Amino acid sequence: MPTGTPATGTARLSLATVCLSGTLEDKLAAAATAGFDGVEIFAPDLLADPGSPAAIGARCRDLGLSVDLYQPLRDIDSTDPDRFAANLRRADATFEVMAGLGADTVLVCSSVSPDAVDPAADADLLAAQLHTLAARAHERGLRIAYEALAWGRHVDTWDASWDAVRAADHPALGLCLDSFHVLARGSDPAPIAEVPGGKLFFLQLADARELSMDVLSWSRHHRLFPGQGGFDLPAFLAPVLAAGYAGPLSLEVFNDVFRQSDPVRTAVDARRSLIALAEATALAGAGTDPVATAAPSLDGTAFVELTAGPELGRVLRALGFSRTGVHRTKQVERFEQGGARLLVNAAGTGSGAVAAIAVETPDPDASARRAARLCASPVPRATGPGEAEFAEIPAPDGTALFLCRTSGDAGPDSTHGPAWPHDFVGVDEAPAPGTGITGIDHVGLTQPYDAFDEAVLFHRAVLGLDPVGDGEYAAPFGLVRSRALADPRRRLRLALTVSVLRRGDWSPAVADPQYVALACDDVLATAAAARAAGVPLLAVPANYHDDLAARLDLPADTVAAYRELGVLHDRDAHGDYLQVCTELLGGRLFLALVQRTGTHDGHGWPDAPVRMAAHRRSRLARG
Amino acid sequence: MPTGTPATGTARLSLATVCLSGTLEDKLAAAATAGFDGVEIFAPDLLADPGSPAAIGARCRDLGLSVDLYQPLRDIDSTDPDRFAANLRRADATFEVMAGLGADTVLVCSSVSPDAVDPAADADLLAAQLHTLAARAHERGLRIAYEALAWGRHVDTWDASWDAVRAADHPALGLCLDSFHVLARGSDPAPIAEVPGGKLFFLQLADARELSMDVLSWSRHHRLFPGQGGFDLPAFLAPVLAAGYAGPLSLEVFNDVFRQSDPVRTAVDARRSLIALAEATALAGAGTDPVATAAPSLDGTAFVELTAGPELGRVLRALGFSRTGVHRTKQVERFEQGGARLLVNAAGTGSGAVAAIAVETPDPDASARRAARLCASPVPRATGPGEAEFAEIPAPDGTALFLCRTSGDAGPDSTHGPAWPHDFVGVDEAPAPGTGITGIDHVGLTQPYDAFDEAVLFHRAVLGLDPVGDGEYAAPFGLVRSRALADPRRRLRLALTVSVLRRGDWSPAVADPQYVALACDDVLATAAAARAAGVPLLAVPANYHDDLAARLDLPADTVAAYRELGVLHDRDAHGDYLQVCTELLGGRLFLALVQRTGTHDGHGWPDAPVRMAAHRRSRLARG
Missing domain, CATH: 3.10.180.10 (2,3-Dihydroxybiphenyl 1,2-Dioxygenase, domain 1)
Known part of the structure; x- marks a missing residue:
């Protein structure tokens, strides 16, 4: 696993435990295995763990993870003074947990409660209550990151949360921005660039498909990692970085499938999404990712390799394919017609399947290096002497992706040998006439x-x-x-x-x-x-x-x-x-x-x- | 399977093929196995079937199923005369299919197309086009059942569809009412009682959970059979019957889970839902179901039978239960404390599970007869001489439900013998003190x-x-x-x-x-x-x-x-x-x-x- 790789330059990468399946133990291990720098710990994950907050904090440090956020503290403000006093007692208990964990920032969501303070009715009261809360956190060396839920009772847009933070005016109070809440409401993220960077305490990133359902259900069930959905995340991240945000890029993704999938695999997927997002944002001219490289411009499919089904060779000939070669060392035949190249691999069980897709790329070495940086490292391949050494990367469904060239010799900087057709020797067969x-x-x-x-x-x-x-x-x-x-x-x-x-x-x-x-x-x-x-x-x-x-x-x-x-x-x-x-x-x-x-x-x-x-x-x- | 049972009195029961998983072949077989009288055939199911419409119609008749509806014909009316002419040609092709099938009624949904006729702008045009369509159907001895989709472009409520049918005024044109479209929009079904019964051509029934999502997604993915969701279906069915509707009670349920589940099981579940709905409607004073009986008034749990886990007996004693008997002929022990009665069955693999729940009902015979009418027939049980003969009904999860009595003797009309405790002989053990x-x-x-x-x-x-x-x-x-x-x-x-x-x-x-x-x-x-x-x-x-x-x-x-x-x-x-x-x-x-x-x-x-x-x-x- 690519632990410690400076994959996005200077940005630290963090993952919320809500993104993963399992108990806290499973989640922390998965985040560490995938190479994350830190985690957001979701309160229910901690409550179900038998370790004390201090023991959990120590476990994180042993795994090389910082606790970047503890979350969430809900429904803090109240029009009822007694209720607000009770809420502050709840907050104190949360601060106690954070002290044990070694976490300095807590997420406070805008209230959804019927007794939430409406800033349109009494902006001073909301400001005063947030100030009181922040002062209480400050005494303990902690910070409050205030976030507008898209379904907040009164505060439901990022600019409403920024109004509240500004009005409360306390150094321990800043904003948490969540791309979902901003983009799901159709808010323009561009003005975020005007917020003083020091007031951006935390950044949560999530993508989503365009779905027409209530925003709460959409958020709780169907978030995705950046690049999996339809949100324009680079257009969101750019103004955040332009504002001077210097904290971690953190993922908070509630997804019904990820909640029940292998957490290590999900965590690797998550880290890939952040690296790709940082790269896309940098390539669009924002951010400072020093290792961003554009994806290769592909030239098509070099070949598709099939495992031999019972009739495959016969059917390809009947379809007008010519058998144009056999592999020097493997049980593989090459068939061609027009620009279609199919390899038939007779090794294995032979029930017929797509084994590999070979992609034609002008610089296979660069493509492979870029893939490795995106948590998709090439796997070792058995290659005979003098055979083309192209990168093999397993896709999520197990299909192999090959990065290779069909024609030309290797350039002087390439570690590759000849192009892949050199691996085949010709056969003495008349070419088939083809079927078009x-x-x-x-x-x-x-x-x-x-x-x-x-x-x-x-x-x-x-x-x-x-x-x-x-x-x-x-x-x-x-x-x-x-x-x-x-x-x-x-x-x-x-x-x-x-x-x-x-x-x-x-x-x-x-x-x-x-x-x-x-x-x-x-x-x-x-x-x-x-x-x-x-x-x-x-x-x-x-x-x-x-x-x-x-x-x-x-x-x-x-x-x-x-x-x-x-x-x-x-x-x-x-x-x-x-x-x-x-x-x-x-x-x-x-x-x-x-x-x-x-x-x-x-x-x-x-x-x-x-x-x-x-x-x-x-x-x-x-x- | 309860084929032919007059389970709801006079009403014929029908099932739309969209409710079930499989190809048309699987679906028709399942509907017949479950005892339905007829089916609605969904066009895509027919298109994927290799048989001609006539062959499919014959297959239905062989299975004892009438084809009560062919569906749907979409987006018929149009503000563009050329488009409307093309739509009539499509309709002719549909009428041809129906003639083959032997189906006399087709579902026409209100249009969702941008060129749909808006009756608010031109009620005469919509009426004229529907009239033309109905006349064309009438020539072939067919009928049009017009339905308002809840997301129709202009016609999106049942009363709007009734306005259109009245205005079109053709004997071959009537309404199709779908409980989902009516209740999802929050429309009041009571005025349906005022519609002349002869104009109610078809009735589709579906339930749903209350979900806050767009009504199209809700309808296409999350419909349920009556009794599974939160809609008040008896309040919908009552005015329909009061109006004089005499056609089949038909289910049209789009459900993601049912679409991929064993269709026979789904069909039995579907039929149970209709029988229960007819019964509930009749018991509420509407409808004419002659065999409606109220559900029994339960007196609690007679006992729960557990298969013996490794420590179960020891744990029950430690919990303060007394062992009060052993079964005359089976490896079953009886434990009691307060009103809690647990049986521990030592037969089988003994990994620990709930084997049966015995329900205390004042008249086990009547309860069992009612269950059988609801497609939940008792299964044969091995009973020793002189033992209580209570009904055993497998619940969907495989747990056995027993309908029985703990005390008293059988009444004169009962075929049952003694109450279940007679099956146990006492043990010579001091009662445990109990733990409360x-x-x-x-x-x-x-x-x-x-x-x-x-x-x-x-x-x-x-x-x-x-x-x-x-x-x-x-x-x-x-x-x-x-x-x-x-x-x-x-x-x-x-x-x-x-x-x-x-x-x-x-x-x-x-x-x-x-x-x-x-x-x-x-x-x-x-x-x-x-x-x-x-x-x-x-x-x-x-x-x-x-x-x-x-x-x-x-x-x-x-x-x-x-x-x-x-x-x-x-x-x-x-x-x-x-x-x-x-x-x-x-x-x-x-x-x-x-x-x-x-x-x-x-x-x-x-x-x-x-x-x-x-x-x-x-x-x-x-x-």
Whole structure:
């Protein structure tokens, strides 16, 4: 683990214990393992721990973690003087805990209580109560970081919290800014740059998908790590840094999935998100990250490596691929057609799956160094003498990512040897005539349930891909979420899917399907040639084509051809997406022939339920 | 399966295929197995089926199912005449499908399209277009059931849809009423009674929890079967029946969990919900259900049967229970203290679990007949000669429910023999002095993921319990949902919990905990006596008690006693809930000593996370 790497230059990285699953013990160990510098300790985590605050503080120090924040102290101010006095007694107990922990800052949330002080009615009272609280903290050498909850009863925007802090005017009172509360309310973060940096006591970062639900539920269940959702976090972080904020970058992410996932894995994902955010902010001209480097400009897919299913070699030949080489030392064959290169690996169990995606990058060394800085270090690979030594990085779903070049020699500064095609020796076979396949359109990968958001961030950060599609559809055996990522030039596309709810016992669907979508310019011609050569094309129900004809008002001969070849056709305002799928080649893998028209940027999701039902049916029919 | 039972008198029961998981084949088979009379076929289910509409219609008839509705036809009206003409062509294709299916009614949803006709701007145009559509359907002997989606662009309330139907004035055009769309908008259903019954073409029923989210997401993901949520469905159904509606009672429930659960099980649950709803509506004075019977008035828990964990017998004696009998023919011992009766069954694997809950009901025969009518038929039981023959009904989580009597003889009309205590022979042991336990407060049961909502409905319908609590809390290894049910007199309480997301691989928590909460009047005295006798009480962290003392301002000696005995203390406006738990007695079972003050109606959920962390810790410590 990359402990101690100065991955974001000077900023310290911190993680709230609420982000992770487990008891406090699990959470602290995970944060340390992932290389965090500090933690925010969530009060309920401490209450359930058998150690005293002092023992917990010592445990943190032993793990190399500072306790950057204790949180939260809720509903402090009150229009009822007796209640406020009782609240101060609660605060004293919290200060006692903090003294034990060795934490100097406590998060105070704006009140949600019916007796909260309304500054519009009595700004002086709120200021006076916050001043009293801060003075009490100050006596003990502690600080109050005051935060506006987006659903606070009266104080519910960051500028309202800043008004209160200014009015209270105490050196031990400052702001806690939380990107969720600011961005979920649609507030403009730019004016934060005007706040004196010394008054920014703490910074909490979280991303989120755009969801239309009440902001409290959105916040408590669906926060994400920066880069996993749709918030513009660099535009939030930049003014905070410009104001002079010098504290840690800390993540506070309430997420139902992360709450029950392996905390070490979540913590590594979390740290990657902060490094990528610091980098993106620095590259946008703000911040002072001295090691920011732009993501590589990708040149497409060098190859996709498949483990050999029962019929894969035969099907590729019938699809018009030429076998152009065999690996010098491994049981791997190379197939090519147009710009599509597929390797078939005969080692292993051979049930058919995507083993690796090789990405074409102009400087594989630099790409690998950058990946390592993003908590995605290359793993050791067995390489024969004289073979290309390219970096292999495991993606969250276990697929290997290779960073490599297809052509050219290594430059003088490279530690790499020859490009990967040198690893193959030619075979004495006549080239196949082809069926019109021109390249690889995209690769579709079902993600493990816990790894979906992690995978989006991983590919976004490590490969510099952008999200280009976000969907959800009702598949026959449950809802499926999908996200597509691509480079700006659309040379590399990945389509990721996951069950919205983790699969249960009732699940007769094909488990975790994967596919390679092969691009062609005339899918009807390519599919017809493939069918004639014996490729097992997936049958599509006549009902689907009847409906399609009525919806799109298609000519009868087109519909007849669609029926014959099993074409699925999706149309949107930008163009059309036509696909013909093979039956399953093994347990989970299939190939798709894909034709795009116009600037259609989709991945066939509207037709996925029909395809999934058909794959299940064909598998049952074949026994 | 109860096919053909006239369970709701005259009403036919129908199920929308969207309610179920699977392909159309799975769904139709499940609806038939559960005993439904008909189905609504959802267009995407048909499109993915390889059979022609005629073949699908024939399959339905073979299964004894009528096709009561085909659905939906969307976005029909349009301010653009060309678009409306194209929409009519789509409608023709739909009518063609319906002719094949043998379905005479199609659901037309109010449009959500930007080009939808706004009746406020041009009521005549909407009326004319609906009239045209209805006339076209009428030519083919078909009918249009027009429904207001709660998120329709202009028509979004049931009365707006009724205005449109009245204005269009065509005999083949009527209303489809959907309880979700009516109740989610807070509309008053009472005026539905004024609509001519002949204009009510179709009725869709769905319940839902009160959730604060956009109504579209709420509708598409979180609908429930009647009795599982918070809507007052009898108050909705009554005016519909009063208006003279004579069509089927049909369920249309979009639910993320049901979409991926065993469809047969879901369909049985669905049918139970309709029978219970018809009964509740009839008992409230509306409808004509001739076999409605009120749920039995329960007299409490006759006994709870536990499978013997490693220490169970010893712990019960240390808790002050007396062993008062052994079963005549089975390896079962009877323990009693106050009104608490526990049976310990030594047969089986003996890892410790709740095997059965025996409910005290004045007329076990009538209760069993009613259960059978609610798709909860008693299962055969091995009973020795002369032993009590009480009904055993498996609850959704596999726990057995027994319907029985503790005292008295069978009445003249009963087929039952003696009350259950006759099955035990006395033992020659001195009664234990007791520790102050007075009865069984409640039983806590973790539910299988797919069975949570089913379990709520099951206990509500079969036992006549009411929901008395609904919560969600962040447990150490993921969020937990909880619902409590109780009879009106609080003689029987059940607390059900489930993971909000299905458990994954990372889950070091105690799996599926169960407990029996034993009532006492002075939990400190009872726990002290138990500890002195060697009961392994669960240690609670000092941090918890420090926080509790600050929150509730408790006297120092109370806090000291709490620390010593591991008391968990929850307070709300109604009173206090104090509990002391044992360590785990086997893999998942524990006992709790519970004292309530005032009218506190909770079940200790705020303290469950602390308890769960402590149980995991004590289990790890014991190895």
